[in-house]
Amino acid sequence: MxxxxxxxxxxxxxxxxxxxxxxxxxxxxxxxxxxxxxxxxxxxxxxxxxxxxxxxxxxxxxHRRIPLTRKSALERYGHVCAYCGKYGDTLDHVIPRARGGTHTWDNVVIACFRCNNVKSDRLLTELGWKLPFELKEPHxxxxxxxxxxxxxxxxxxxxxxxxxxxxxxxx
Ligand SMILES: [Zn+2]
Incomplete structure (x- = not known):
């Protein structure tokens, strides 16, 4: 019991x-x-x-922390591109790593192949893009x-x- x-x-x-x-x-x-x-x-x-x-x-x-991996990010966000809402399965650093972005939950989303490519090493402000949600570390x-x-x-x-x-x- x-x-x-x-x-x-x-x-x-x-x-x-x-x-x-x-x-x-x-x-x-x-x-x-x-x-x-x-x-x-x-x-x-x-x-x-x-x-x-x-x-x-x-x-x-x-709080029990969840390690950030492609798998855990997909579980959290589903296969949904944060930028266009279509199918995506790529980990994307919102602030690109080349621009000092960190590999942490507050900087990672799922993106589709296309958005990930278009975005490349640019910041969202440079593209006029916006995230539809706030980035937070999940517990x-x-x-x-x-x-x-x-x-x-x-x-x-x-x-x-x-x-x-x-x-x-x-x-
Ligand atoms: Zn997309």
Whole structure:
């Protein structure tokens, strides 16, 4: 049996064994938010098995960074050229590397072969082009990972709001 762990802010943090979740509850570190219908028996007590627990104290979790590769960029942007909206599968440095542009999420988009060629080593301002979105470093979305990996309908109401939140951040 598995249990979803929520931060004190209700943000999904991860999935642990229900046994471990019970230990957290017994230690006063977490509270049960939803049970899974089963009961756990120990020598001295009977407990409702938690399906979801909430940490009693907020813990600060560092953002999980996603390495920038052609594959991860394609996953983020799809095969969509940032400049013309058509099919693209080329990594493009918005500020060209030859002009000091960095190989970082805040400088990389997907472009089609044609736009990539037209653009070459020029800046967007020199071409009169504009990006249709703001460039931001993406973070791994725990809520999405959890719902994809476990697909537990009982957890949806806890993961769904955070998935939507992340999608908005990704623009
Ligand atoms: Zn294009």
């Amino acid at each position: 598995k249990t979803l762990v929520l931060n004190a802010s209700y943000e999904p943090l991860g999935v642990i064994s229900t046994r471990r979740a019970v230990m957290l509850v017994l230690a006063g570190k977490a509270s049960t938010v939803a049970g899974n219908g089963a009961q756990l028996h120990s020598r001295s007590l009977v407990l409702d098995a938690p399906s979801v627990v909430l940490l009693n104290q907020f813990i600060k979790v560092p 791994l979305n725990m809520a999405s990972l959890i719902s994809m990996r476990w697909n537990d309908p009982n957890w949806e109401e806890f993961t769904e709001p955070w998935r939507r939140h992340e999608l908005q951040l990704a623009g």
